[in-house]
Amino acid sequence: MSRPVVRLPWAVLAACLVLPLAACATVPPKEEEAAVSLCPPTRNWVAWVNAMPGPDAVPTLIVEGEVQLPEGRQAALVAGATDRMSPPGQRFALALTPGNNVGGWQKVRGELRPALTTYNAVIIGCGEEAIARIEDVTTAY
Template identity: 35%
Template structure:
């Protein structure tokens, strides 16, 4: 079950105001981003070291200013080529925040033994970007 956007925003405003009631479980899983764009993923290859680095970047729009964010490596899935998931984790502002759509550049990195990967970026359990093939750079 998905909450209407007006209820999701109500919970965010209540949380910012220091409300003490816990939001429903669905609200905790919801992704508050308004939009996302300009996603890129690539693998930096380090020949001879046996480890590569996968880098994912993008731009997200948030409903208010003051959000904290992390783009973290989540569980990988098997397949050919393997699929690596990155999860966008957001923390709402803890105090008063300007109610203005705020764009933020996000970036995540992780080590990988692979040089051929697929990448998925998720937020609140929903896919927001997918790369069927990731470019390798030296």
């Protein structure tokens, strides 16, 4: 006795071929997800040099801004290289690390001590890109 031949519509056959392939789709590793959110939005950047006189006074470059952090992250500004310009530019890096913050807009502050008394600009970097350039760097005497 022979079995009856079952003819399936093309749509059903196509679905049977595609479903196993969809199950093999790769999920991006967590490092790639972190790289997407590596540089969060920022705003309100200011920089100034505190060169006020006094006992043990040392000129200090102060940089402040706001960073929109995801929950569980904290931010810090880390002083970097000084450019060879006249007057020079100073680089800072925005570093994100795990933390117990609730997220949202957070103030971030970085200091460089001892500092020069005059800067052309302060450049804030995140990863491989410059996210802010502060050209109005004042000095308080």
